[in-house]
Amino acid sequence: MASGWGITGNKGRCYDFWTDFSECMSRCREPKDCALLREDYFECLHHAKEFQRRNRIYKEEQRQIRAAARKAKEEGGGRGESTHL
Numbered sequence: 001m002a003s004g005w006g007i008t009g010n011k012g013r014c015y016d017f018w019t020d021f022s023e024c025m026s027r028c029r030e031p032k033d034c035a036l037l038r039e040d041y042f043e044c045l046h047h048a049k050e051f052q053r054r055n056r057i058y059k060e061e062q063r064q065i066r067a068a069a070r071k072a073k074e075e076g077g078g079r080g081e082s083t084h085l
Contacts, residue, residue: 013044014041014044014045017037017040017041017044018041020037020040020041021034021037021038021040021041024037
């Protein structure tokens with residue numbers, strides 16, 4: 001990764017994040033000073049935050065679908081019973 005070359009022979013997608021993090025680490029007093037840059041670099045590599053967000057969105061969509069189905073079932077259940085004249 002540190003060479004800057006990606007798998008296709010071009011610059012790697014996370015190389016810019018790596019250089020920022022590496023420069024920070026070489027001039028900082030304490031590693032915790034570069035925590036945000038490290039976090040950005042790791043996010044570029046692993047996409048953990050992106051996956052967490054996608055999972056939260058998916059779970060919310062599923063919750064809304066279940067709530068709509070439950071509501072439709074409750075509303076539809078009472079219609080057919082009182083049609084006797």
